[in-house]
Amino acid sequence: MLGGRSRRWLPVLFLAPGALLTLVCVLLPVLYAVQLSFYRLESFIGRPAWVGVGNYAQLFQEARFWNALANGFVYSLATIVLQVALGIVIALLLNEVFPGRALLQGLTVIPYVLPTVVVALTWRWLLDGSHGLISQWARALIGANVGWFDSGGMAMAVVVLVSVWMWTPFVSTAFLAALKTIPGELYEAARVDGANAWQRFAYVVIPSVRPVLIVIVLLRGIWMFNKFDIVWLLTHGGPLEATEHLPILSYVLTFSLFDIGGGAAVATISFLFLAGIVSLYLWLFPMEEA
Amino acid sequence: MNRRKFLHGGAAASLATVFIPKSVKAQPKLTLRMMNMETDPNTIEMLKKASTDYEAKTGIRFEIDTTQPAGAFTKLATSIKAGRPYDVANILFIGDVLILARDGGLMPLTPLIDKIGRDDFGPRILFPMDGQIWWYPYDYNFANLFYRKDLFAQQGLKEPRSYDEFLKATQACVDDPKKTGTPDRYGICLPIGSGPAANWLTFAFLWADGFKLFDDQWRVLIDSPPMKAKLVRYLTFFGELYKTMPPGMAQIGFAENLTLFASDKVAMAAYSGRMIHHLERFAPQLTDKFGMMAYPSSDGSRTGVNHGYDGWVVPKGPYSQEGYKFLEWFLTERLIDFYETLILHYQPTRWSIYDNPRWKAHPLVKKYAWSVDIMKGFLRNTVIGSIDTEGPAPDTRPGKVFEGFVFPEMVQNFVLKKLPADRCVELAAEKARKLTT
Numbered sequence: 001m002l003g004g005r006s007r008r009w010l011p012v013l014f015l016a017p018g019a020l021l022t023l024v025c026v027l028l029p030v031l032y033a034v035q036l037s038f039y040r041l042e043s044f045i046g047r048p049a050w051v052g053v054g055n056y057a058q059l060f061q062e063a064r065f066w067n068a069l070a071n072g073f074v075y076s077l078a079t080i081v082l083q084v085a086l087g088i089v090i091a092l093l094l095n096e097v098f099p100g101r102a103l104l105q106g107l108t109v110i111p112y113v114l115p116t117v118v119v120a121l122t123w124r125w126l127l128d129g130s131h132g133l134i135s136q137w138a139r140a141l142i143g144a145n146v147g148w149f150d151s152g153g154m155a156m157a158v159v160v161l162v163s164v165w166m167w168t169p170f171v172s173t174a175f176l177a178a179l180k181t182i183p184g185e186l187y188e189a190a191r192v193d194g195a196n197a198w199q200r201f202a203y204v205v206i207p208s209v210r211p212v213l214i215v216i217v218l219l220r221g222i223w224m225f226n227k228f229d230i231v232w233l234l235t236h237g238g239p240l241e242a243t244e245h246l247p248i249l250s251y252v253l254t255f256s257l258f259d260i261g262g263g264a265a266v267a268t269i270s271f272l273f274l275a276g277i278v279s280l281y282l283w284l285f286p287m288e289e290a
Numbered sequence: 291m292n293r294r295k296f297l298h299g300g301a302a303a304s305l306a307t308v309f310i311p312k313s314v315k316a317q318p319k320l321t322l323r324m325m326n327m328e329t330d331p332n333t334i335e336m337l338k339k340a341s342t343d344y345e346a347k348t349g350i351r352f353e354i355d356t357t358q359p360a361g362a363f364t365k366l367a368t369s370i371k372a373g374r375p376y377d378v379a380n381i382l383f384i385g386d387v388l389i390l391a392r393d394g395g396l397m398p399l400t401p402l403i404d405k406i407g408r409d410d411f412g413p414r415i416l417f418p419m420d421g422q423i424w425w426y427p428y429d430y431n432f433a434n435l436f437y438r439k440d441l442f443a444q445q446g447l448k449e450p451r452s453y454d455e456f457l458k459a460t461q462a463c464v465d466d467p468k469k470t471g472t473p474d475r476y477g478i479c480l481p482i483g484s485g486p487a488a489n490w491l492t493f494a495f496l497w498a499d500g501f502k503l504f505d506d507q508w509r510v511l512i513d514s515p516p517m518k519a520k521l522v523r524y525l526t527f528f529g530e531l532y533k534t535m536p537p538g539m540a541q542i543g544f545a546e547n548l549t550l551f552a553s554d555k556v557a558m559a560a561y562s563g564r565m566i567h568h569l570e571r572f573a574p575q576l577t578d579k580f581g582m583m584a585y586p587s588s589d590g591s592r593t594g595v596n597h598g599y600d601g602w603v604v605p606k607g608p609y610s611q612e613g614y615k616f617l618e619w620f621l622t623e624r625l626i627d628f629y630e631t632l633i634l635h636y637q638p639t640r641w642s643i644y645d646n647p648r649w650k651a652h653p654l655v656k657k658y659a660w661s662v663d664i665m666k667g668f669l670r671n672t673v674i675g676s677i678d679t680e681g682p683a684p685d686t687r688p689g690k691v692f693e694g695f696v697f698p699e700m701v702q703n704f705v706l707k708k709l710p711a712d713r714c715v716e717l718a719a720e721k722a723r724k725l726t727t
Binding site for chain 1: 305363364367368369371386389390392393394395470471472483484485536537538540541542546549550554555686690691692693702703706707725
């Protein structure tokens, strides 16, 4: 049997490895990145020169930075709205009873479990200008080539749609799980009161799953704002920086243009910006209330 | 498997370990690391074999860590920063090599190069900085043009020598029998996306045309009257050429470029000798139907090719001397084996290699002797250039223009955004200045 003092220390003991790991693997690199953002540094092995907030001042004057911020907004907002809307519709359909439902539930999760690199390469092949299947269908349909990545708007649309295709299953799965927790009596009572399908959705489903919905939007928001891999693999931020958002700008500055301080400054701003948005979101939709 | 079987298996494995002969269990006296960014399977196998042979000879094992070329610099720099660098590495971008050298991350290889003899190396390949040579370049990796000789013959075309002739040739090769606007075969493919493929394959016309990126004081020349005229001429020419290209040029990379030529989708494409290996493997019906040429200048007076070079470096660290010794051994004993793994792609940087009996005896070198002559000819009578080696001396500044994709964006502004040519040039100049000052 443990004594009172030992019992008090037990949680600390259990938490210590995780806390240490977080400190070493998360906190220290973050602090190091923040520190780097105050230096001018052209390679990881060079001697850094202190520039204070110079990198930040420089960034705020750059049209490229504001363009990346705007692109990040467009990308994350569009993907979140579409993912949540489609995810809810899919979840509602999968919540109905029909033959083959279990199979369909399994199939809808496939895009989410595929590695991002596989998804990106597959879509690149499908949209390849000469040999891509979708490009050939489009050519047969409209009699002209479609430049999927030739204009900024089109490239952004492709990136958004591929992202939605890939991550909507997360929303539908989480939402479906939440739907399963709604007692059948609630639907029954609403039906007896004469509520139609839309009213049942608006006044029974949404209030019941609100906490889950808030968490889904929060998580998707954080993930999509920081999403690097799919955008990079599909467009590298192009054409002409039309799909370049803050994570890509940070990467390009750091690893392509040898401006490590600038890249770290972008990452720091991105982090602070996201922290601000998340705080605002949680203030507007408090978890306790949810 | 039940618990008893599991325990029996474990005991048997332990006993086997105890009784394994000593020779099998022998450990190298030192294990070092090589970073390799040549991803061809034959090359990787060859490097492993070389490592095994070196271990048998010296007791020092080199573990091969193969990485994608695009991530090589970051990986190497990170290993140096972490205090335990790779002991020998190959890398593809001279700007990266010079950055590592400038920051004290590399051993100078000057004694090694001097022992071989600088005269043995071809032009524009050693890139000395601060009086030292920092790499052993093993591959020129020139980007040149491939064209379909059979189609040229059908159209009565000769090898084009100027922008005008080149444009006429590509236009003549477009095969659109039903006049649908979506041809069965296009004229040429040249990547224009912001990536290494465009930087490597699309701008050698400019070197042929005498374009200079910087003056002697490292001032950006892009919008100076003579260079601006060259660029406007190039963009106008490229705009017409673009009409003969298949869709998706903003997106294609190295692999798609090879595929488009091998699949008969285009009559012309740019690449290094790897194209021949690709045709041998995937389109043998085209191996006797292609020709090779350098990029023409606007007036037909000169030709140019684009650098793609690769080289070995020895990072500075506790085992630099061992890395250096290994590299010396490798270059003396195994260099031809290395070349043989992709013999027409790795274009030798030393004159003596072209005369090496083993190298010359390789079946592909014999079969494509005419193309080897053309590739070797690039060293004597062709302007060799690349964005990242522009300027009065080897330096990191052109590397920023290269990595900032200033030139691909100039072309994108012209063909995708339809901005006027002179405005595209001004934007390119603006960006180049911002990146280099």
